[in-house]
Amino acid sequence: MEHEYSGLLSQETKEKIDNFVKFHKQNNTNVVLITSGGTTVPLEHNTVRFIDNFSIGTRGSASAEYFIQKSYAVLFVHRRRSLRPFERKFHNVNLLKLINKNEPNAPTELFKVNQSLINFNFDQLLESHQDAVEKNLILNVDFITVFEYFALLDYSCRAISSLEKNALVYLAAAVSDFYVPLNEMPEHKIQSSDGNLVLDLKPVPKMVGKLRSEWCPKAYVVTFKLETDPSLLLTKAKKSIEKYQHNCVIGNILEQRKNNVLILESNGKVTDIYLNEEKHCEIEEMIIDHLCTEHFLYKKNQPSYG
């Protein structure tokens, strides 16, 4: 796969990432690399058509905000036009209804926000965002294709590896599992004799093993597993940790993923996190709260508490 994504990152993007990491290394800040949203698989070189995974980046963008609350700097590697931290709150909000003129027909530059249309405090959101920007705690970088995704993952992991155990990797993106290799693209759009289009897709190479072995060996690495069958979830999560030597797998059952996740640590500890009616928060706040404690213990070389 490397030969297919090498050269895809602009010098400008590389410098932004380098400067962000350098800044936080000087300040000894924890840095989390979050990947978010789905990757696309182009089906042709001019890329009118592509295969996509359904994901708008809900978990990744929400998680970023809670990491920032814990004073982490967030390198937010996301699918272009998927949800971004803070800005995500305007998803499904018509801005032209949200923002009103102060007084009808009055020539003024001041506007009112129709707070009744939103379920968050607009003023507080502005302040939290402004605070994150002033402290340089968020860097948004975007991808579209699975090739761009791997280029960014590779480069970002190597960049944060200099932070050693201050680095956390949180792989929430939905990565394509099948793709058309670049050099096979013309052959793969075969029009059959009956006018059908036949696509022959190859499995996407597993790159996640490289995080521990090559790209950022000391980082605390969190990955996600999505299953529809709850009985398979823990077994698969355990196998994944053993194989790739990550620190933690977050297991989602497709239909309950907004209310319940299982967190499996490399020492075998399982934590069941669920929202109930009494908890007035997003599940991502509880997940990040848990992970920050685990990351703290990892940095101290202490065994996971529990």
Next chain:
Amino acid sequence: MEHEYSGLLSQETKEKIDNFVKFHKQNNTNVVLITSGGTTVPLEHNTVRFIDNFSIGTRGSASAEYFIQKSYAVLFVHRRRSLRPFERKFHNVNLLKLINKNEPNAPTELFKVNQSLINFNFDQLLESHQDAVEKNLILNVDFITVFEYFALLDYSCRAISSLEKNALVYLAAAVSDFYVPLNEMPEHKIQSSDGNLVLDLKPVPKMVGKLRSEWCPKAYVVTFKLETDPSLLLTKAKKSIEKYQHNCVIGNILEQRKNNVLILESNGKVTDIYLNEEKHCEIEEMIIDHLCTEHFLYKKNQPSYG
């Protein structure tokens, strides 16, 4: 195809469309049905993966605003999360940078807009949008899959057919050309012996002939053709008009589509519309200006001027 999309529209959506058309029939308003954005082709029943066309709805959403300027009511049938009229202006704008507190640390409900971040007048946009809403000139309805798209196209065309020649159809959506029929979905995800995924896609049935023959016989119908080879464009556009009996085809050459289009009428007249540096407008304004004149002449049963 009909059996694959029948039953997909909610009663609520149907009623919204019916009420919109009824309102404008009473007022004798011209109504344009605009389709915009790309359709998806689901690859599996639980739809994690799908094939998509690249289109964010630039042409459709811009065109809608210029039709509204000409006092048309717009039924805007668009891909969910693609650009919408008026709101499109905030594409690529970070709202949390655009909107600032009036005075730092002052407890006030009034906000300022950072006009330097945008290339349009915020105040004017609010007013144009508010005016369109008050006059009930815009109805947004969205689709995701190619099945939902055809369900909406079918229903909307039949709904506006009662307006007879007051109806205009403007098909700017990028519709999938190959798909997996619903009843073949399981068979079409074949994992080959070498681990590859083989997809066998069928051509999407051509439904556009139904507009003239069945759905809205008297409407003024505008379709789009996108080609990469300029020499083929006019020939293909002419064939399309002859075959489907539409009133007009707008021909785009992929790379020049933002500065130059060819408009072909059913009487053979070709109009070359292009932007140059002296024209400080969007090309959609010129296209819609032209189409509204043609639509007016069509309603009067006059031959196309020119």
